[in-house]
Amino acid sequence: MNGVLQQVEWESPLVEPFPDPALQSYARRRWGVPNPMIAYFASVPWMARAVIDLHPEYGLLMHLDQTVADLIVLVVSQENSCRFCYAAVRALLWAQGMSWARIERMEQDLTRADLPPRTMAAVAFGRSQSRSGPAGARAARETLRRSGLGIEEMKEIAFTAALTDFNNRAHTIPAIPAYPVESMPDRFYVRLLRPLLGLIVKRHRYRGRPTALDPAPPYAYGRLVESYAGSPIGAILARTLAEMWVSPHLTRRCKLLMLAVIARGLGCEVCAPEVNEALRGEGLKESILAQVLTHLDAPELDPIERLLVPFARETIWYEPAPLQRRARMLRDRLSGPQLLEAIGVASLANGLCRMGAAVLNQ
C-alpha cells in the first residue's frame, strides 16, 4: 500500500519553510516530539496551530476508540492520496511500537470484511466522506447507526474524517515534502531511538476531557461548532475558526466566498445557507453571489477573489500533482502568506463542509 502511494506524483514545495522557535516549542509541547515540517506553515499562524492541534491523538476524542480513529486517518489519507499524512500516520504507529508487518496487516484489514462491524462502518464512513462528500453522508451515517455506534462516537468519527481531510489538503496542496517522513523510520538513529520516541509519543497521547465552549464563532459554521459543545472538539474548532477569521492575509469576504464555492461544489445543503447569509452580512448582493456561484467569477470581485474563487473549486475533488501545479500558478500573483492562507481556508472548508453534512443533516 505504501508503495502505491509512493508512486503518487508530488511536486517540490510551493512555500518556503520559516523557522519559528515559539511554534516549534508549541508543537513539541503538544506532541512530545519536534516537527520540522511545521516551519512550512509558520507564515500563517492559525494554520500552523490547526495542523498541530487538529490531531486525534492529543486530547480531542472522548468516546471513539483510538485504533478506530487511527484507521480512519489511514483510510482517508489513502483516499486523498496524501503521501505526507499517510507516511506520517504509519511512522506514528511504528514509533508507538507497532511492527511494519502489523501495520501492513492493518492496511490489508481496511478492505477485509472480518473487522468488527463498528470498525468496518467507521472505515466505510471515512471512505465515503472523502469520495462522495455530503451526497453520501446520509447512507454512511445510516451504516454507522446500524452498526451500533452511539451519537457521540459518530460525531467523533465525522470529526476524525474531517480533520484528516483538512490535514491531507493542507499538506498536499503546498506539496510539503513527503520523503523525509517516508524515509524517517529507515534512518539508523531513528531506529535506535525508537523505544524512546514511542515512550514520548505514548506519554503525550491523551483522551479528551469535557471542555466548555466559548461563544460559537461568528460568520459561518456556528451551528456545527455548537453541535460539539461540551467536547474539546467544539472548543478547538471555535478557536481555529476565530483565528482564521481575524488572520489578515485574505479578507473575510474572500474567505467566505471560498467557503461558499466549496459548499456549492460539494452540494452541501447544511453549510451553504450559513455561509451565504454571512456573505450577505458582508454586503455582497444576492445577484453577485449567484453569479459567483454559477460562473466562479463576477466583475465586482477584487483581483485576489477572482483568483481564489476558482482555486477553491479545484480543491474539492483532486489529484495531487495537477492540484499542486494549479496552486503553483498562483504563487506569482499572491504573496506566500496569502497563498498559504488560501490553502488553509480551502482545506478547512472541505473538512468542515463534509463534517457538517454528516453531523447536522439529520
Next chain:
Amino acid sequence: MTGPFAVVSLLVLLAGLAVAIYRQWRQNRTLRAQLEAIATDLEHLQQSCARLVPAGVLQHLIADGVKSGIDAAAPERKVVTVLFADLVGSTAMSDRLEPAVLARVLNGYFQRMSDAIHEHRGHVAHFLGDGIVAYFGALQPNPWQSSDAVRAALAMRAALREYNVELGREGLPLLALGIGIDRGVGLVGLVGSRERMEYDFVGRTVNVAARVQTLTRIHQADILVTEALRTELDARFVLVPMPAEFVKGIAEPVVTYAVREGPSAPAPSTEEAGAR
C-alpha cells in the same frame, strides 16, 4: 548403546525439525511476499478502476461484492453534460495511411483529446471508432459541468492545432474535429449484461450531442452547443447562433451555437449578462 543411539536420534530429530521449521519459514516468507505483491496489484487495480467508475460505486463493488455492489449502484437520475467529438474525414485518411502509421496518428489524437477532457474534469466514457464520448458531472457532483465541457472542447481545439503542427512536419495529413455538446437529465449507473457492464449515461442528451456533432459539417463550425447548454454558460463565452436544423431522430429543429472563444475578459456584471 542405548544412550548414544538416543542422543543421535534426538539430534537427527532436532535437525529434521530445524530443517522443517526453516522450510516452513521460507515458504511463509515467499507466500507473504506474494500476498503483498497481490495486494499492491489490487490497490493499483482499485485506483485504475476509480477512473472508470464513480468512487461510491467502486466502494460498493469492493465492500459488498460484485452482485450486491451492482444492486447498490442502480442507475439514478442526474443532470449530465455530454461531449461528442468526431474526426472529420477520417475514412479517407484511413485509406491513405499504413495501418501502423494510422494507429500512431490516432493514438496521439486520442491521448491529447483525453488529456484535455480530463484536465477539465470530464470522464471519457467511450471511444467509438475515431469518436469520443465524454461526460461531465456523471462521476461526482459538478455544478460547473457545462462550462467545464466547453472549456474542454476549446482545449481540444488548441491541442489539435498543436498536434497538426507535428503531423504537418512529418508530412502526414492534418486532422479536423467536430464537437457537439448538450446537457440534460438521464440515467447514470452500471448498465449492461451479466457478462459485461459499463458505467454509463443513458438518455436523449447522448443522442442530441451526437446529432449536434454532425451539424458541425453543415455549419462549418468545429464546436457547437445546444440552447440548453448555452443558458448555463456565462456571457464571456463568445457564441454565434446558427440556423435551426432538423436532425435524425429529433422531431423539432435543433438550435445550436458555434463556440468561437472562451472567457478571457472579466466576467460581465449581472445586468450586462441579463441584457445579453
